[in-house]
Amino acid sequence: MSATTEAGCSPEIIELAAHCLKAQADDVTIAPVIGDASTRAYYRASAGSARVIMALYGTAFDERIRAADRLAAAEAGNPSARLTFASDPCAYLEVTSLFQDAGLPVPRILASSGVNRAIFMEDVGDARMQDWMQNRSEAEIKDAYRCSIEMVVTIQEATKRAIDTASICSFLAFDEAKLRWELGFFFVNFVNKYLGLKLTPAESNAIQQDFKALCAELSSRPRVLTHRDYHTRNLMMRGDEIVIIDHQDARMGPASYDVASFLSDPYAGIQQQIAAEMLEHFIDKKAASTVPLESVTDFRREMHLMTIQRMLKAIGTYSYQAAVANNRVYVDYIEPAKQAALHSMKTLGQFDSARALLEKR
Numbered sequence: 001m002s003a004t005t006e007a008g009c010s011p012e013i014i015e016l017a018a019h020c021l022k023a024q025a026d027d028v029t030i031a032p033v034i035g036d037a038s039t040r041a042y043y044r045a046s047a048g049s050a051r052v053i054m055a056l057y058g059t060a061f062d063e064r065i066r067a068a069d070r071l072a073a074a075e076a077g078n079p080s081a082r083l084t085f086a087s088d089p090c091a092y093l094e095v096t097s098l099f100q101d102a103g104l105p106v107p108r109i110l111a112s113s114g115v116n117r118a119i120f121m122e123d124v125g126d127a128r129m130q131d132w133m134q135n136r137s138e139a140e141i142k143d144a145y146r147c148s149i150e151m152v153v154t155i156q157e158a159t160k161r162a163i164d165t166a167s168i169c170s171f172l173a174f175d176e177a178k179l180r181w182e183l184g185f186f187f188v189n190f191v192n193k194y195l196g197l198k199l200t201p202a203e204s205n206a207i208q209q210d211f212k213a214l215c216a217e218l219s220s221r222p223r224v225l226t227h228r229d230y231h232t233r234n235l236m237m238r239g240d241e242i243v244i245i246d247h248q249d250a251r252m253g254p255a256s257y258d259v260a261s262f263l264s265d266p267y268a269g270i271q272q273q274i275a276a277e278m279l280e281h282f283i284d285k286k287a288a289s290t291v292p293l294e295s296v297t298d299f300r301r302e303m304h305l306m307t308i309q310r311m312l313k314a315i316g317t318y319s320y321q322a323a324v325a326n327n328r329v330y331v332d333y334i335e336p337a338k339q340a341a342l343h344s345m346k347t348l349g350q351f352d353s354a355r356a357l358l359e360k361r
Contacts, residue, residue: 023047067168092248102158130232174253176219186316194319206353230258266333304344311341
């Protein structure tokens with residue numbers, strides 16, 4: 001059976017791939033690309049040495065409709081749609097354009113066909129930063145981290161562009177409802193499904209009060225554009241260049257959001273000393289940017305709050321994959337995520353009930 005047949009792609013998709021590859025359809029092979037916890041299916045189309053990546057979505061879409069209009073239509077039938085609106089193909093097209101206009105390195109869109117549920121994009125290879133780091137010196141890792149941190153500053157500087165162009169990014173935010181939804185996702189999947197615990201009403205209520213206080217403070221912070229899932233599996237190494245992927249869920253959030261995600265990344269497990277050095281690099285770069293921090297002192301506190309929220313959400317995702325999707329690839333990352341959250345809880349001296357849950361399980 002050929003790779004093309006195995007992928008289950010229609011003749012129309014094969015023709016589109018051939019067009020992107022500048023090849024004949026009979027010369028195209030398509031093979032699955034192993035992805036992360038994604039709702040999209042990814043394939044690599046090849047013809048000779050030429051390669052492109054194809055994202056195949058679950059339903060057809062109309063590229064002429066802006067993602068914000070699709071969100072409005074979704075909300076009309078489901079008032080909670082804004083909380084879970086993600087992985088929209090029109091959003092991917094729109095955010096890619098926004099990031100490119102801001103000078104950020106993202107894969108170029110080569111073609112799209114909503115009726116065939118497909119988007120074709122530049123193939124940036126398979127070298128994730130997570131894997132690249134394994135055989136690199138500390139100096140090389142620091143250089144890559146500095147570059148990655150500077151790209152976060154560039155993303156944040158694109159905030160005005162996102163608002164002025166009415167990008168989907170500007171309509172979605174990490175408000176209190178979204179942050180609480182994510183911690184609810186953590187609670188259900190980690191506590192109930194992965195650990196199989198049944199807490200007493202008093203225990204559960206105390207943890208929820210911690211979550212409420214955490215999310216209320218974070219949601220009150222000034223918002224900038226965020227990538228939404230900035231870590232070493234979504235940064236690809238193409239030679240000496242770092243390329244950002246999986247950016248379609250970009251939205252507004254605290255300035256600490258991507259920084260906390262990146263510097264506490266369970267996939268990378270970098271030394272705390274390096275993380276501290278990179279945090280100072282971010283603060284320095286922000287001081288000279290078009291969107292400087294209002295207060296460095298407040299930002300340092302915000303970093304700990306954001307680290308707690310981000311790591312709990314990550315634990316929820318890892319637990320869902322293990323307990324619900326029967327995918328145990330992420331189990332080893334639960335412990336480092338827990339430790340990062342606990343470190344920030346201890347530093348702040350807050351959230352004792354949530355801390356007790358993590359410490360004794």
